[in-house]
Every structure is written in C-alpha cells, then in structure tokens.
Amino acid sequence: MSLIQTASAPMAPLMTRAAQALKGLTPGKVLTFLVLLGGAWVVIFPYVWMISSSLKPTDEVYDADFTIWPKTFAGVQNYLDVLIEQPYPTFLLNSLIVCAGVLAVQLVTAIPAAYALAKLKFRGATILLGTVIACITIPINVTSIPLYLGLVRAGLLDTYFSMMFPFLVSVFAIFLFRQFFKSYPESIIEAARVDGFSEIEIVLRLIVPAAVPAVAAFSVFSFVAHWNDLYWPLIVVQSQDKMTASLSMMQYRSEFDINYGRTFAAATVVTIPMLIVFFFARRAFVRGITMSGVKG
Numbered sequence: 001m002s003l004i005q006t007a008s009a010p011m012a013p014l015m016t017r018a019a020q021a022l023k024g025l026t027p028g029k030v031l032t033f034l035v036l037l038g039g040a041w042v043v044i045f046p047y048v049w050m051i052s053s054s055l056k057p058t059d060e061v062y063d064a065d066f067t068i069w070p071k072t073f074a075g076v077q078n079y080l081d082v083l084i085e086q087p088y089p090t091f092l093l094n095s096l097i098v099c100a101g102v103l104a105v106q107l108v109t110a111i112p113a114a115y116a117l118a119k120l121k122f123r124g125a126t127i128l129l130g131t132v133i134a135c136i137t138i139p140i141n142v143t144s145i146p147l148y149l150g151l152v153r154a155g156l157l158d159t160y161f162s163m164m165f166p167f168l169v170s171v172f173a174i175f176l177f178r179q180f181f182k183s184y185p186e187s188i189i190e191a192a193r194v195d196g197f198s199e200i201e202i203v204l205r206l207i208v209p210a211a212v213p214a215v216a217a218f219s220v221f222s223f224v225a226h227w228n229d230l231y232w233p234l235i236v237v238q239s240q241d242k243m244t245a246s247l248s249m250m251q252y253r254s255e256f257d258i259n260y261g262r263t264f265a266a267a268t269v270v271t272i273p274m275l276i277v278f279f280f281a282r283r284a285f286v287r288g289i290t291m292s293g294v295k296g
Contacts, residue, residue, distance in 0.1 A: 050271070053264035054078055061260040078265040086248065087240070088269065095245040098163045099226045103219055106170040110218075111211070114177030115203050119189060129178070135171040140232060148235055158238040166232060173218050180214040181207060220281050224274050245270045 052068050053061045055075035082088060116122075117129050147166055156162045184207060192202050208215075233247040249266040252259040 047271070050264050050267055053260060054268045056261055058258075058260045061264070074261055075265070078261045079269075081262050082265045082269055086251065088245075088248070090241065091243050091245045091248040092273070094160075094242060095227055097160055098244060099223050101160065102164045102167045102226050103222045105164070105168045106173050106218075106222060107215065109169050110173035110177055111208060111215075112200075112203060113174045115181055115199075115207055117174070117178045118181035119184070119186070120199075132171045132174050132178075136175065140166055144232070144235060151236060157236050158242050160242070162236040163233055163242070163244070167226060170218075170222065173222070176218055177211065177214055180211055184210060216281055220278060223277060227270075227274055 048068065052070070055073060055078070056070040057072055057074040060070060060072060117125060117132070143166065151157055151162045151165065156165075188206065189202055192206060197205070227244075228246055229244075230246045230250075233244045234250070237243055237247060245266075249263055249270070252262040252266065
C-alpha cells in the first residue's frame with residue numbers, strides 16, 4: 001500500500017495543474033485556440049504538400065486519392081536528380097551572391113537616406129518622403145520592360161549585375177529605417193555635433209549600432225524576397241551558369257510535361273536555407289518590426 005501511495009504521489013501535482021487548466025477554459029478561449037490552430041494549418045499545409053510531393057513519382061503527385069506518405073517512394077531518386085545531376089551548388093551560390101550583393105547596396109543607400117529624412121531639416125523633405133511612400137506601390141512588373149531594354153543595350157544581360165540592378169535601391173528600406181530613426185533621441189545627436197562629429201560619423205558610430213534590430217528585420221525581408229524571386233531572373237538569365245536556385249526549378253518542365261516530383265524536391269531544397277535563416281534571426285526580426293512599426 002505504501003508503494004502505491006509513493007508511486008502516485010508525484011502524479012498529484014500534475015493532476016492538480018491539469019484540473020486548474022481545464023477549469024480556466026472558456027468557450028472564448030477554446031474558439032480562439034481553434035482559430036489559431038486552423039490558421040497555423042493553413043500556413044503549414046503547403047510545406048507538408050511540398051515535402052510529401054517531393055517523395056512521390058510524378059503520376060502520384062496529383063492523384064485523386066491524396067496521401068501524405070507516398071504509395072511508391074521516389075524521394076531518393078528525386079533528390080539525387082536535383083542535387084547531383086544538376087550543378088545545384090552553383091545555383092545556390094548564384095542566389096547567395098545576388099541576395100548578399102543586393103542587401104549590401106540596399107543598406108548602404110537606404111540608411112543615409114532614411115537618416116536624412118528622419119533627422120535633417122531641408123526644403124522638400126515632405127515631398128521626398130511622399131515620393132518614397134508612393135514608390136513602394138510600384139511593382140517591378142511596371143518597370144521591367146525599360147529596365148530590360150536598357151540592360152540589352154548596355155550588353156549586361158546574363159550577369160550578376162543585371163539580376164541585382166532593379167533592387168539596389170529599396171524604398172521600403174528607406175521608409176522602414178526612417179520610422180526607426182525618428183525615435184532616436186535628438187539630444188544625443190546634438191551632443192555629437194557639438195563634439196565635432198560629422199553627419200557621416202553620427203550615422204556610422206551612433207545610428208547604425210542602435211539600428212541593428214531594424215537592419216536584421218529588413219535583411220530577412222530582403223534575403224527571402226530575392227532568394228525566392230523567379231520573375232526577374234527568368235527575364236535576364238540566359239545560361240545555366242547564372243541560374244539562381246529558384247530559377248533552376250524551371251528545368252524540370254518540358255513543352256508537354258512537368259516532372260512534379262523533381263520540381264517539388266527542388267522547391268524543398270530552395271526553401272530549407274530560408275527556413276534556417278529565419279529560425280536564427282526570428283527574434284531580431286520580430287523585435288525590429290515591432291520597434292519600427294510603431295514609430296510616427
């Protein structure tokens with residue numbers, strides 16, 4: 001009897017906590033949980049579909065009788081075809097070069113511009129800010145034809161520069177950093193000016209270190225957007241040597257058929273690096289968006 005009592009003793013606190021948790025449940029909380037669970041499933045299901053399809057042969061991907069686990073496992077062949085038969089390290093390297101190059105130039109151009117709009121007083125600042133906000137609404141599709149024609153005449157197609165050129169200046173980055181810089185104490189900037197700091201020194205030694213959360217948030221935005229970009233590389237890339245990882249998925253389609261198994265395997269390989277980046281940068285990303293989005 002004492003042995004039973006001794007074994008059941010550790011369970012008592014757990015049962016008490018469970019009873020307290022159930023007692024605190026209300027219909028509103030249950031409904032909120034179900035809504036959140038449904039939203040999470042809507043977000044996660046495309047990834048489940050992608051990974052599941054990457055393990056199947058093509059004829060099974062869109063089978064009417066859908067199953068998560070494939071009836072005929074073709075995952076090894078699909079991933080081998082993607083990673084070995086194609087120069088996939090080259091595709092990943094191309095994407096990395098384009099994303100890193102775009103991000104570096106965006107930061108170099110956006111941070112000084114945002115600082116000027118946030119902290120410097122000059123004629124036309126309001127009009128310039130309105131222009132920046134208006135430019136956010138213009139998609140790349142609108143400017144793609146003149147940009148393409150200009151690159152053709154300059155002989156710059158099928159280069160890293162041609163893939164990066166339309167994105168080197170980011171009006172979204174300017175607006176995001178401007179919102180963040182507006183909250184920076186004016187007294188510190190004035191004290192730095194009294195001490196003989198130039199505006200460039202203020203930006204590099206004071207503003208940039210304080211703006212790390214905003215920089216991290218934008219970096220995630222920029223890296224993911226250009227890593228997944230298919231539209232512009234499809235226009236300017238003409239050789240396999242300059243293909244990005246997302247563009248390489250187009251190789252598995254022919255005039256009459258698409259190899260869906262390999263396409264989904266390639267999509268999985270393309271997605272994994274971005275998930276890893278977001279996993280490690282998620283705290284800085286959320287912090288940067290929160291701190292930048294509430295400033296006036």
